[in-house]
Amino acid sequence: MTVRMVDLAAQWRSVGDDVLRATARVGNSGWYILGPEVTSFEQELSGWFGRAHVAGCASGLDALELGLRAAGLRPGDHVLTTPLSAFATTLAIIRAGGVPVFVDTDARGAIDLERCADLLSRDERIRFLLPVHLYGCPVDLDGVERLATAHDVTVVEDCAQAIGAVSGGRPVGTVGSAAGVSFYPTKNLGALGDAGAVVAGDPSVADLVRSLRDYGQTAKYRHDHLGANSRLDELHAAILRSCMLPRLSSWTARRTQLADRYRELLTGSALELLDVPEGATCVWHLFPILVRDARSRDDFRRHLRDAGVETAVHYPTLIPDQAALRHVAGWRVVGRLTRATDRAARSVSLPLHPFMSTEDVDVVVAAVRSWQP
Numbered sequence: 132m133t134v135r136m137v138d139l140a141a142q143w144r145s146v147g148d149d150v151l152r153a154t155a156r157v158g159n160s161g162w163y164i165l166g167p168e169v170t171s172f173e174q175e176l177s178g179w180f181g182r183a184h185v186a187g188c189a190s191g192l193d194a195l196e197l198g199l200r201a202a203g204l205r206p207g208d209h210v211l212t213t214p215l216s217a218f219a220t221t222l223a224i225i226r227a228g229g230v231p232v233f234v235d236t237d238a239r240g241a242i243d244l245e246r247c248a249d250l251l252s253r254d255e256r257i258r259f260l261l262p263v264h265l266y267g268c269p270v271d272l273d274g275v276e277r278l279a280t281a282h283d284v285t286v287v288e289d290c291a292q293a294i295g296a297v298s299g300g301r302p303v304g305t306v307g308s309a310a311g312v313s314f315y316p317t318k319n320l321g322a323l324g325d326a327g328a329v330v331a332g333d334p335s336v337a338d339l340v341r342s343l344r345d346y347g348q349t350a351k352y353r354h355d356h357l358g359a360n361s362r363l364d365e366l367h368a369a370i371l372r373s374c375m376l377p378r379l380s381s382w383t384a385r386r387t388q389l390a391d392r393y394r395e396l397l398t399g400s401a402l403e404l405l406d407v408p409e410g411a412t413c414v415w416h417l418f419p420i421l422v423r424d425a426r427s428r429d430d431f432r433r434h435l436r437d438a439g440v441e442t443a444v445h446y447p448t449l450i451p452d453q454a455a456l457r458h459v460a461g462w463r464v465v466g467r468l469t470r471a472t473d474r475a476a477r478s479v480s481l482p483l484h485p486f487m488s489t490e491d492v493d494v495v496v497a498a499v500r501s502w503q504p
């Protein structure tokens with residue numbers, strides 16, 4: 132018996148019959164890409180976010196790239212972002228022609244808004260801010276909005292891990308000019324393959340994404356933009372809308388229940404837990420903890436593995452330290468990345484997914500508690 136990080140086979144046992152019905156519906160329709168299923172999914176997701184416009188696309192990476200372009204990013208624009216995220220966050224900036232600028236994170240591992248404020252008041256070249264709602268925990272949306280207004284920067288939110296998270300009464304994805312969502316299978320709302328979406332308040336942003344995702348067409352065989360092929364399949368849209376989205380609230384509630392149990396049972400242990408900000412609702416895409424001493428992390432993970440508990444690290448390497456950035460001009464780190472470096476060295480993610488049992492949590496907690504650093 133292993134307590135796994137994710138269990139998509141268990142998800143299939145729950146949704147499989149519905150997925151087969153959706154598959155038959157799409158197969159019988161004879162229409163497989165960008166059709167009525169995509170439109171219905173976009174409409175339902177828009178209601179879910181409480182934001183007027185959604186444009187589906189092929190991945191979370193594409194959603195961020197096309198979202199940045201549709202929100203007005205021009206090649207050479209500087210984009211302030213976090214060093215601690217999936218590489219896709221920065222890759223999207225670079226692919227859109229932007230220049231990433233990194234500042235340190237706060238105590239929770241999200242971009243430090245005070246550092247952002249300080250830098251934005253000194254550097255007028257920075258035109259965009261790309262915060263990541265990491266682990267499913269929202270960045271302070273009021274704070275982001277204040278920064279955007281005070282310094283006239285355009286915000287694009289990375290909501291890949293945080294669908295449904297709330298800050299100050301507002302869901303993530305509602306403050307930026309655009310927000311990117313990923314439906315990678317392991318995300319809180321996952322397809323059976325790759326898919327993504329851009330959420331936007333302004334119809335012109337969503338319209339531009341719709342053009343960019345389809346070779347930059349604005350009408351049949353008329354290409355006003357240099358776009359991509361980032362179309363969303365009818366099949367993924369049908370599965371997401373009719374099988375996954377209706378279950379998202381109960382899956383999130385289950386994640387929260389399990390996270391609460393972890394938090395109750397691990398308080399007072401040798402591990403640091405994520406401190407959820409006041410007035411925020413976290414959707415627990417991941418359950419990260421910090422070991423006291425970075426040098427003991429491998430031993431901690433080995434101990435858990437031997438007790439039948441999978442773990443992961445999100446993320447072991449900061450984005451500015453990735454070799455791929457050697458081929459990119461102009462990007463920079465401002466100040467020291469002390470907190471981000473520390474978190475990358477000490478972080479461990481414990482298993483958390485909606486198909487875990489309460490007993491699974493107890494197995495993990497017992498393994499954690501029996502570890503001698």
Ligand SMILES: *Cc1c(COP(=O)(O)O)cnc(C)c1O
Nearest residue numbers: 190191192217219220291313315
């Ligand atoms: C998964 C993820 C992405 C990229 O999404 P894909 O669908 O895999 O392209 C971007 N940012 C973050 C924070 C993610 O977790």
